[in-house]
Amino acid sequence: MNRCGWVNQDPLYIDYHDHEWGVPVYDDRLLFEYVNLEGAQAGLSWYTILKKRENYRQAFDQFEAEKIAQYDEEKIAELLHNEGIVRNKLKVNAVVTNAKAYLKIVEEFGAFHTYIWSFVDGKPIQNHFKEMKDVPATTGISDKMSKDLKKRGFKFVGSTICYAFMQATGMVNDHIVSCDCYHKRNNSLGINEEKLTT
Secondary structure, three states, X not given: OOOOOOOOOOHHHHHHHHHOOOOOOOOHHHHHHHHHHHHHOOOOOHHHHHXXXXXXXXXXXXXXXXXXXXXXXXXXXXXXXXXXXOOOHHHHHHHHHHHHHHHHHHHHHOXXXXXXXXXXXXXXXXXXXXXXXXXXXXXXXXXXXXXHHHHOOOOOOOHHHHHHHHHHOOOEEOOOOOOHHHHHHHHHOOOOHHHOOO
């Protein structure tokens, strides 16, 4: 199978690339999870965070924002002793802060996915990059998303993190054209590749 060049040989990473990365996500809990995991990878690699994802889910109550928003100093101290996650105080506190900001967005928009997908007008952006070096680290949309999330109180949501979030949750399809998943994502979205221009 042809894959994007960033995938290593770990079956966990291969499965993530083949079945998750670039698949549109509309589930609010999962979107909230991705926001925080992408933030956790700041200064690290996604592979590092992916290997710790199940630990994160256990540590943070499956990313149920209502529960996380209630975390107190004792709970945060407990998390900072949890070897299964990245024990960075700023990043751990950010999840709690983000949970509170997330709940306000849900209250305002009715659902987090309604808000977050509005940045791409509710439908995935279909890119068609030929090489990994062509894929951007940020875009005007990720800049806009980052600015708005920060304004609403989110932490660890710089433009690069936001674009990685967009790629992971299928808001953009950044599988390169030689990757089998590029075609698989197109087919699932009913996109006619003959009409795509490079």
